[in-house]
Amino acid sequence: MTGKKVALVVGARGVIGGNLIDHLEATGSWQIIGLSRRGGTNSERVQHISVDLLDPIDTVDKLSGLTDITHIFYAAYQDRPTWAELVEPNVAMLVNTVSAIEPIAKKLEHISLMQGYKVYGAHLGPFKTPARENDPPHMPPEFNVDQQQFLEDRQRGKDWTWSAIRPSVVCGVALGNPMNLALVIAVYATLSKQLGIPLRFPGKPGAYSSLIEMTDAGLLAEATVWAATTPACANQAFNINNGDLFRWQHMWPKIAEFFEIEVAPPLPMSMDVVMADKEPLWDSMIRESGLRRTPYADVSSLAFGDFVFGWDYDVIADGSKARRFGFHRFVDTEEMFLRIFTDMRARKLIA
Numbered sequence: 001m002t003g004k005k006v007a008l009v010v011g012a013r014g015v016i017g018g019n020l021i022d023h024l025e026a027t028g029s030w031q032i033i034g035l036s037r038r039g040g041t042n043s044e045r046v047q048h049i050s051v052d053l054l055d056p057i058d059t060v061d062k063l064s065g066l067t068d069i070t071h072i073f074y075a076a077y078q079d080r081p082t083w084a085e086l087v088e089p090n091v092a093m094l095v096n097t098v099s100a101i102e103p104i105a106k107k108l109e110h111i112s113l114m115q116g117y118k119v120y121g122a123h124l125g126p127f128k129t130p131a132r133e134n135d136p137p138h139m140p141p142e143f144n145v146d147q148q149q150f151l152e153d154r155q156r157g158k159d160w161t162w163s164a165i166r167p168s169v170v171c172g173v174a175l176g177n178p179m180n181l182a183l184v185i186a187v188y189a190t191l192s193k194q195l196g197i198p199l200r201f202p203g204k205p206g207a208y209s210s211l212i213e214m215t216d217a218g219l220l221a222e223a224t225v226w227a228a229t230t231p232a233c234a235n236q237a238f239n240i241n242n243g244d245l246f247r248w249q250h251m252w253p254k255i256a257e258f259f260e261i262e263v264a265p266p267l268p269m270s271m272d273v274v275m276a277d278k279e280p281l282w283d284s285m286i287r288e289s290g291l292r293r294t295p296y297a298d299v300s301s302l303a304f305g306d307f308v309f310g311w312d313y314d315v316i317a318d319g320s321k322a323r324r325f326g327f328h329r330f331v332d333t334e335e336m337f338l339r340i341f342t343d344m345r346a347r348k349l350i351a
Contacts, residue, residue, distance in 0.1 A: 003107070005030045006068045010097055011076035012036045012048060015174035015217050016114055016167075020073055021046060023221035033066060035076070035097075053093035054078070060100045069105040071228050072097065074147075075114040077179075083123070083141050090143040095150060108160045112228045113151055115144040115166045115237070117317055126313035129211075133166070133237045133321055148237070161234035163227040165220070168241045168317065169308055171336060172217025173343050176298040181214075182340045183349075184305035188271065189259040190350045191278055194285050198264035199256040201248055202274075203309025208249045208266050211314040213241045216331040226327050233325055239317040243330030248309075251334065258338055271302040271309075289351040299349070 007024050011017040012034025024030040025045050032046045039050030051062040053076060074097065078089040094113070102108060117123075120131040121138040128135060137145060151162045171182040192199050201208050223240040227233040256263045279296040286293055344350045 004068065004070070006066075006070050007032045008035065008066060008069045008072045008097075008101065009033070010035045010053070010072065010074045010093075011114075012040060013038055013174075013176070014075060014077065015172040015177045015180050016075040016170055016220060017073070018174050019172050019217035020075065020221040020224060023218065023225060027225075031068075033069070035063075053096050054089055056096045056099070059096040063097075063100040064104070066101060067104045068107065069101055070107050070109045072101060072108070072111040073114075073224060073228065074112060087141045087143045087146055091146050091150065094147050098151075098154060102154070102158075102160075110160055110228045110234075111151060111155075111162045112224055113147055113162060113164045114224070115148065115164050117166060117168060117315065118142060119144050119148075119166060119237075120317065122311075122315050123307075129314045129316045131239065131317040133239060152235075155235070163233055163235070164237035165224050165227060166237060166239045166317065167215035167220050168213045168315065170215050170217050170220055171340055173340060173347070173349075174217075175294060175349075177301065179304045180301050181305060181308055182337060183299055183344070184271070184301050185255060185337075186341055186344050186350045187282075187299050188275070188305070189255060189261065190285070191275070191281060193259055193261045193351075194281060198262040199252070199259065200264050201252050201266035201309070202269045202271050202305070203248070203266070204268055204312040205266065206312025207309050208252075209247050210312060211245050211247060211316055212311065213245050213316050214333050214336065215241050216333075216336045219329055219331045222329055223322060223327055227322075230326065236321075236325070238322045238325070238327075239319045240322060240327075241317060241319045242333045242336065243319060244333050245316055246333055251337070254334055255337060255341075258341055271305045275300060275302050285351060290348065291351060292348045294349060 007030050009017050009021050013036040024032050034048045035051050040048035052058045076093050080086045121127045148164050169181050253263050282296045
């Protein structure tokens with residue numbers, strides 16, 4: 001690639017988008033524009049724009065000056081109560097973004113779409129594992145599939161290309177994100193210690209022994225940029241995971257050891273229910289431990305924890321396609337969890 005590279009990171013405040021911006025900024029070769037509803041703090045290489053992507057008029061208005069964009073990294077997400085209700089807003093945000101940028105960005109080279117294992121039906125129940133990028137589709141609704149179909153249709157006859165990135169559960173440091181498992185575990189463990197009780201795995205019995213894998217947010221950022229800037233990856237989908245598998249029954253004691261608490265046998269329970277009354281405890285712990293004053297709502301993605309810990313079947317995908325195309329990075333998942341928890345402590349997010 002030659003010339004100036006300008007990235008539009010859509011969903012800049014999430015765990016995926018935030019780590020992607022950090023990675024792009026660290027390379028020193030990108031100018032970055034981050035889109036989110038809340039906006040952010042600008043720096044030398046990063047400009048943040050607050051925009052309502054569900055509003056096509058606001059989207060066109062806010063993005064009308066972004067004529068130099070070369071790469072769109074799409075990682076935005078709007079939560080809804082049902083799988084069917086997820087489709088309309090999440091497809092609309094992508095359509096509005098591309099419709100605003102493509103006509104004015106004459107140097108557009110690539111659009112990267114962040115997906116996940118929902119493409120394979122991982123959220124519905126036991127699915128064929130390890131999942132591969134060419135597995136057949138499942139019964140809709142599924143917004144990830146609709147988004148990719150939109151890009152494929154839009155790209156025909158165009159000079160720009162697309163890629164679809166499919167991580168497992170993404171772990172990193174980010175607040176106010178509805179899908180941040182590492183933060184869920186850290187808060188759950190911290191409050192368990194505060195209450196003087198052992199750390200119990202709260203998920204379904206079968207989930208404790210099923211095979212699962214994670215995707216480190218930093219690794220995901222590297223892979224996303226690699227796919228977007230490698231010509232051989234044009235118009236391809238890639239599973240991106242850490243490269244190792246684990247069972248919670250082996251990982252859980254390691255997590256408890258980090259937080260210096262005992263482990264007790266699993267006890268199935270809804271974290272979203274049993275942790276709903278813990279905000280006063282969280283606030284008192286902040287005062288007593290000198291933690292950063294972070295609202296409980298920003299750290300308690302408990303419904304997502306229930307979702308992940310409810311997988312009483314294997315949730316794994318084959319990551320060999322990315323390796324065959326040239327991406328060879330991997331992350332040790334145990335080390336990843338402990339590194340993220342250590343980072344959270346250093347930032348005074350947890351005790």
